[in-house]
Amino acid sequence: DVQLTQSPSSLSASVGDRVTLTCRASQSVSFYLNWYQQKPGRAPRLLIYSASNLYSGVPSRFSGSGSGADFTLTINGLRPEDFATYFCQQSYSGPFTFGPGTKVEIK
């Protein structure tokens, strides 16, 4: 199975900050890496697919980069509604594992 690690596990940031979250795979997943946002009591929401493609309706302050085994999600200009947990997921090879998540909290 492909293992995904995310760092940091949590971070505190202020509105307007730029934050960068990382996801590392135990082996290459090419560009088949996706990012989701989840708020308490809600289903996850797709933000970025295939490493760097912004999903429909997602604000442009979200961006993704990377390939192979190292990926980043950047939020430029954090807004109050962005405080949530972010998960990465690989869709390169089954089982299609998720990372443990990064919780973004208000400073």
Place this chain on the structure above:
Amino acid sequence: QVRLQESGPGLVESSQTLSLTCSISGVSINSGGYYWNWIRQHPGKGLEWIGYTYYGGNTYYTPSLKSRVTISEDSSKNLFSLRLTSVTAADTAVYYCARSAGDFGNSIDYWGQGALVTVSS
């Protein structure tokens, strides 16, 4: 507008079988290019991908659950189902049904709202 909705018992006794159904609206389960997934989330924890069905009944399961899981589809009712046998407290979780799309790198673009299933001893 694609919608997915889980339904099924919220409480299952230990050693019994967990059964959930996902009703799909806005798209046919027979549409090509989609995979129909089950994913779970233990309370306060991360996401665990369980498996999916695709292309008229083909399935793929995560190895750790493969011996206990069956995912099936009913195209006449436009739904798919999850069966998990011999459940224990470790199977207590929110269960999500979800669609993944080949056009989006097999990412999950639509999710159900989730169904909490508690396993009682």
